[in-house]
Amino acid sequence: xxxxxxxxxxxxxxxxxxxxxxxxxxxxxxxxxxxxxxxxxxxxxxxxxxxxxxxxxxxxxxxxxxxxxxxxxxxxxxxxxxxxxxxxxxxxxxxxxxxxxxxxxxxxxxxxxxxxxxxxxxxxxxxxxxxxxxxxxxxxxxxxxxxxxxxxxxxxxxxxxxxxxxxxxxxxxxxxxxxxxxxxxxxxxxxxxxxxxxxxxxxxxxxxxxxxxxxxxxxxxxxxxxxxxxxxxxxxxxxxxxxxxxxxxxxxxxxxxxxxxxxxxxxxxxxxxxxxxxxxxxxxxxxxxxxxxxxxxxxxxxxxxxxxxxxxxxxxxxxxxxxxxxxxxxxxxxxxxxxxxxxxxxxxxxxxxxxxxxxxxxxxxxxxxxxxxxxxxxxxxxxxxxxxx
Amino acid sequence: xxxxxxxxxxxxxxxxxxxxxxxxxxxxxxxxxxxxxxxxxxxxxxxxxxxxxxxxxxxxxxxxxxxxxxxxxxxxxxxxxxxxxxxxxxxxxxxxxxxxxxxxxxxxxxxxxxxxxxxxxxxxxxxxxxxxxxxxxxxxxxxxxxxxxxxxxxxxxxxxxxxxxxxxxxxxxxxxxxxxxxxxxxxxxxxxxxxxxxxxxxxxxxxxxxxxxxxxxxxxxxxxxxxxxxxxxxxxxxxxxxxxxxxxxxxxxx
Ligand SMILES: Nc1ncnc2c1ncn2[C@@H]1O[C@H](COP(=O)(O)OP(=O)(O)O)[C@@H](O)[C@H]1O
Ligand SMILES: [Mg+2]
Numbered sequence: 008x009x010x011x012x013x014x015x016x017x018x019x020x021x022x023x024x025x026x027x028x029x030x031x032x033x034x035x036x037x038x039x040x041x042x043x044x045x046x047x048x049x050x051x052x053x054x055x056x057x058x059x060x061x062x063x064x065x066x067x068x069x070x071x072x073x074x075x076x077x078x079x080x081x082x083x084x085x086x087x088x089x090x091x092x093x094x095x096x097x098x099x100x101x102x103x104x105x106x107x108x109x110x111x112x113x114x115x116x117x118x119x120x121x122x123x124x125x126x127x128x129x130x131x132x133x134x135x136x137x138x139x140x141x142x143x144x145x146x147x148x149x150x151x152x153x154x155x156x157x158x159x160x161x162x163x164x165x166x167x168x169x170x171x172x173x174x175x176x177x178x179x180x181x182x183x184x185x186x187x188x189x190x191x192x193x194x195x196x197x198x199x200x201x202x203x204x205x206x207x208x209x210x211x212x213x214x215x216x217x218x219x220x221x222x223x224x225x226x227x228x229x230x231x232x233x234x235x236x237x238x239x240x241x242x243x244x245x246x247x248x249x250x251x252x253x254x255x256x257x258x259x260x261x262x263x264x265x266x267x268x269x270x271x272x273x274x275x276x277x278x279x280x281x282x283x284x285x286x287x288x289x290x291x292x293x294x295x296x297x298x299x300x301x302x303x304x305x306x307x308x309x310x311x312x313x314x315x316x317x318x319x320x321x322x323x324x325x326x327x328x329x330x331x332x333x334x335x336x337x338x339x340x341x342x343x344x345x346x347x348x349x350x351x352x353x354x355x356x357x358x359x360x361x362x363x364x365x366x367x368x369x370x371x372x373x374x375x376x377x378x379x380x381x382x383x384x385x386x387x388x389x390x391x392x393x394x395x396x
Numbered sequence: 397x398x399x400x401x402x403x404x405x406x407x408x409x410x411x412x413x414x415x416x417x418x419x420x421x422x423x424x425x426x427x428x429x430x431x432x433x434x435x436x437x438x439x440x441x442x443x444x445x446x447x448x449x450x451x452x453x454x455x456x457x458x459x460x461x462x463x464x465x466x467x468x469x470x471x472x473x474x475x476x477x478x479x480x481x482x483x484x485x486x487x488x489x490x491x492x493x494x495x496x497x498x499x500x501x502x503x504x505x506x507x508x509x510x511x512x513x514x515x516x517x518x519x520x521x522x523x524x525x526x527x528x529x530x531x532x533x534x535x536x537x538x539x540x541x542x543x544x545x546x547x548x549x550x551x552x553x554x555x556x557x558x559x560x561x562x563x564x565x566x567x568x569x570x571x572x573x574x575x576x577x578x579x580x581x582x583x584x585x586x587x588x589x590x591x592x593x594x595x596x597x598x599x600x601x602x603x604x605x606x607x608x609x610x611x612x613x614x615x616x617x618x619x620x621x622x623x624x625x626x627x628x629x630x631x632x633x634x635x636x637x638x639x640x641x642x643x644x645x646x647x648x649x650x
Contacts, residue, residue: 012507193511302503305453306564307492307520309485390453 010320021324024281024288028328029335031281032369034295035274036336037343039365040355042267044184044369047356048111049263051185055129057252060237063222065246074206075220079244083223086239088231093122094220096203098199100155100169100191112352113155113189115169118224119144126226131187134161136178143177144194148311150178152189157348169193170201184356225249281328284377289321293380300384301392317381318374325373329366336365399429399571399604400450403471405459407445419445420456421627429475429571431635432598432605437624443608444576446624449607451570451574452487456480475571483650492520496565498575502557504549504599510536510560511545514567535563539593554588562593569601576608584613591617 014021016086062083064073075095084092100113120139131138139150149159149169156179159167166173169191182188193201203211227236237249293300300313341357347354407420416452419442427433427450435443448454449472453567456470458481479490491497504513514535518528536545539559549557558578562599565573573594579587593615597603613619623631 298503299505299507302505303516303520304488305451305491305499305503306517307488307496308516309488309520312520388454390448393499 010323013057014320020288020291022285023216024324025328025331026286027281028278028325028369028373029281029332030339031274031278032329033339034277035271035337035365035368036357036361037339037355038270038274039361040114040336040340040357041262042270043358043361044354045263045267047184048186049259051183051187052259053252053256055186055360056250056255058225058226058233059252060225060233060240061250062225062240062244062247063221063250066249068319073221073246074214075223075247077218077220078213079220079223079247083225083240084243086236086243087235088227088239089225090228090231091124091126091226093118093121093224094195094218095222095224096195098170098198098202102205111186111189113158113191114140114186114236115191115193115198115201116361117193117195117201119195122195123224123226129179131183132181133178134181136176138178139192139194140280144164145195146198147172147174148194150180150192151176152180152188152190152192154183154348154353155178155191156180159191167191171203172197182231188353223247227389278368282367282372282376284320285324285373286379288324289317289377289380290383292320293384296384297392297395300387301389301395304387304389305393306358311387314378314381318377319385321377321380322370322374326366328373332369333362333366337362358386397424397496398473399475400425400427400606401471401473402426402450402456404456405446405449405470405472406466407442407449407454408457419627420449423627425450425622425629425632427604427606428635429604430598430602432594432619433607434611434618434621435608435624436615436621437630440562442627443599443624447574447576447606447608449614451497452482452491455487458498463644478631481552493522493568494571496568496573498558498565498573498578500577500580502549502554502561502581504539504557504560504564506549509546509548510541510552510563510601513549513560516630517564517567523568531567533565535567536560538566538597539563555582555589558582558586558590559593562590566597566603572604572606573597574606575642577610578607579609579614585605587611587614620647 025042037215060073062079064075074092080092080094082088094288095116095118097114097116100115119141120143121141134153136150139148149167151159151167155161161167161176161179163176165176167176168174174191174193174197180187196217197215202219202221203214203216206214224238225236227233232253236252240247240249303313337357344353344355402423402425405420405423405425406418406605409417409419411417423442423446425446435446437443445454449456456472459469470480471478474490474494479487482490505516508516511532515528518531520522523531533542533545536542539562540542541556541559541563544552544556544560551618552560558581562578575594579590582590594605594607595617598605607618609615620635622629622633630635
């Protein structure tokens, strides 16, 4: 209490210092949440791709790019290391480039339910409704990912419009923090119908619509190295690019870890500036209280007590700044996510760990910033300090 | 019995590399337990410096071997124990538990209330909680400020502030109270009140009181007046009302 009163006495300076810390922590929280989100996306992807090989048309990646044929499934399944292969047709939900920013843009994903023959290990949970079934082939039904359901205002039993075609919503997914959050999952035939409309007529006319695929998902036989399967596919099938989980980690993982380091770095630098302003505030407040420190030392306060008093005070400045910064960061990430959801981009994932470590960091930073002034104060000669005007 | 005894106390202030002030030039002093002593002398004669050394706020100059004023090693005994060369922590503990300080300009912590100022002294002496609270309230009562505990120093008159400072010096019932010109900033009525308080504690609790003062009336109210001049003790005084026979006991070889 006494301490808060002391802070109140130096209102303007304390406010400025706390604001400095607050902005630093806010930056750390916001950028940290962004890094969390990217991390979760990448981890989810890494998890999804690790046990399979994804085949795209040459030059494409992750099942997107040029057009393949569902007939390739049979061809691939004859290969030695392959257990199961299935065809999928994917496309962007919208061609509007403005909606494509960070993260994963909203996608339409079509495949025949159950065509993985139970091999898929990536678990999806349904917050309402049901999964697609093989019997859905031929009807326009959709399972909507958690973020996308908010963007499309999808309700179970209602309809959503995908590329101009109405689909009935039969299921809504729980958040996965990765790709499926922004996906509309439809039967393969429906996806093929939507896809063919994205192609120029000249190309479309030459295609057999119900053989269209944009990618294959290939599950190796148990114990077979996905890389070996990828090599087999490259050798046997012309015009395709296979991608393994390792390829994904290499391409995406390394790029994002650099990005994350930059994001966290920006947050830390802004904090450092805030930290220096705590040093300044505490140094000034020690100078201002020289006489008071002299009195306390004279009547029996040990050096340790004086140091503790100042370090505790600067830690409290850090703590208050940290809590305010967290509140501000929370507000910004929540607003950002609300706004981003409509555009199909959820940028931030403010985890409990990020919140806790930001506030802890601010407090520790405050304490460290107090050490130098505290040391100085504790070394003052009591008599000299008493005379100080 | 002497509670404070000093020998060969010297203090040199170094203003710059070759500009030093010899504030104390070898002082011998002995103060008996239960005495109320005034230290008097012209300004700059070293009274405050002596008080700071007696109060363990400063250490006397050690023997350095290269100064002209070098003499025998300094000695400072508190109730018989040599305290001349204790560590800062040990001296701080003694100040907190066995001494009380009163200064000319009150030296209260401006952000704390009167009661909190008194509690600070309890805290530093390791007394906490209800015991401390009771003691602080009692001490404020003794100096006649029972109803002023919640006031900040800025809301109190000079005389009241000095009484808070006295309450703070007394609260731990220290063996010795050291006061540097405690009435210097007070008018004569307030001075008389403050002096009466010191006298009361000296009589009732047997506390040893050392007062540095300019004021000869204050000196007259004490048991003994020690006169200083130019960094030395000129006259160790005689304890009023005590047999002259007691004096040789505190006399020291020149
Ligand atoms: N901290 C200090 N630095 C330098 N000189 C000092 C200091 N304190 C006291 N002095 C000098 O020491 C001498 C004695 O001072 P002091 O003990 O304060 O005398 P008094 O209390 O009798 O007026 C004076 O000449 C004073 O200027
Ligand atoms: Mg003086």
